Amino acid sequence: MTISIDFVRKRAEADAKTYGYYLTPQPDLLQMFLEGLKTNEERYGYPSCPCRLATGNLEIDRDIICPCDYRDPDVAQYGACYCRLYVNKTVYETQNLPEVPERRPSEKISRAYNLPVPTEAAPQQTQGAPEKPQLERPKSVVKKKLWYCKQCGYVVFREDPPYVCPICKAKREMFAEIETKIEYSG
Amino acid sequence: MQFSKVPGKKNDHKVIVYALSTCVWCKLTKQFLNENNVEYEFVDVDLLQDKEKSEVHRTILDKGGSLSYPTTIVDDKTVITGFRKDQLKEALGI
Numbered sequence: 001m002t003i004s005i006d007f008v009r010k011r012a013e014a015d016a017k018t019y020g021y022y023l024t025p026q027p028d029l030l031q032m033f034l035e036g037l038k039t040n041e042e043r044y045g046y047p048s049c050p051c052r053l054a055t056g057n058l059e060i061d062r063d064i065i066c067p068c069d070y071r072d073p074d075v076a077q078y079g080a081c082y083c084r085l086y087v088n089k090t091v092y093e094t095q096n097l098p099e100v101p102e103r104r105p106s107e108k109i110s111r112a113y114n115l116p117v118p119t120e121a122a123p124q125q126t127q128g129a130p131e132k133p134q135l136e137r138p139k140s141v142v143k144k145k146l147w148y149c150k151q152c153g154y155v156v157f158r159e160d161p162p163y164v165c166p167i168c169k170a171k172r173e174m175f176a177e178i179e180t181k182i183e184y185s186g
Numbered sequence: 187m188q189f190s191k192v193p194g195k196k197n198d199h200k201v202i203v204y205a206l207s208t209c210v211w212c213k214l215t216k217q218f219l220n221e222n223n224v225e226y227e228f229v230d231v232d233l234l235q236d237k238e239k240s241e242v243h244r245t246i247l248d249k250g251g252s253l254s255y256p257t258t259i260v261d262d263k264t265v266i267t268g269f270r271k272d273q274l275k276e277a278l279g280i
Contacts, residue, residue: 036208036209051209051210051255115243
């Protein structure tokens with residue numbers, strides 16, 4: 001798959017405009033970011049964060065697909081995302097790029113790199129299914145749920161609710177899980 | 187694991203950079219070391235096989251670093267996470 005830099009640039013510009021952000025003010029840095037995104041999209045099929053190590057497993061990498069889950073809270077707190085591709089108006093105008101620490105939770109980093117997690121729960125066995133011998137450490141499974149924004153009704157099917165509602169900007173606390181019940185008959 | 191060695195006149199420290207080929211701040215770290223004529227070795231972790239990636243993770247965590255890139259390790263003990271000119275200058279005495 002070949003993707004043009006122009007396509008990546010326009011998509012990022014459109015996203016910045018929609019959310020009221022700016023792209024990094026230094027043209028040479030911006031070019032490098034866009035090239036990194038292009039490389040990752042060609043490599044993995046999705047534009048994962050150029051500043052983080054992706055796994056190639058979409059479900060595991062979902063939170064670091066640019067714009068990542070952490071961009072909105074990072075721009076709100078530091079004025080820029082982790083990479084400093086997306087910045088706010090002040091950072092854009094002063095060109096003073098802040099240091100932004102990694103917000104991605106260590107559990108997700110451990111899971112992505114298949115590192116031992118001390119509190120990792122054993123995967124649930126389906127009732128009645130024969131127990132297969134575990135030959136290697138079981139990989140964590142990404143369990144998706146339905147979440148809705150209590151403020152505007154936006155619904156998302158993800159592991160975790162967003163930090164900020166993309167529609168009405170409500171905070172994560174405004175999201176609640178939609179309880180689903182599947183009944184099998186016959 | 188294949189490290190790429192970049193020769194430099196300033197070779198009194200052992201400098202290893204764990205980088206990503208796509209990462210802007212990794213590129214700037216390498217550029218900074220080049221400009222200051224520092225000898226160093228680097229590896230682009232995203233281009234490694236899974237087994238080698240795990241080796242890198244273990245090394246970085248063992249030294250007390252976090253799994254962020256770039257991670258620069260000076261003389262096997264000083265771990266610098268991210269492109270931090272101030273910390274690099276201090277660790278390298280430049």
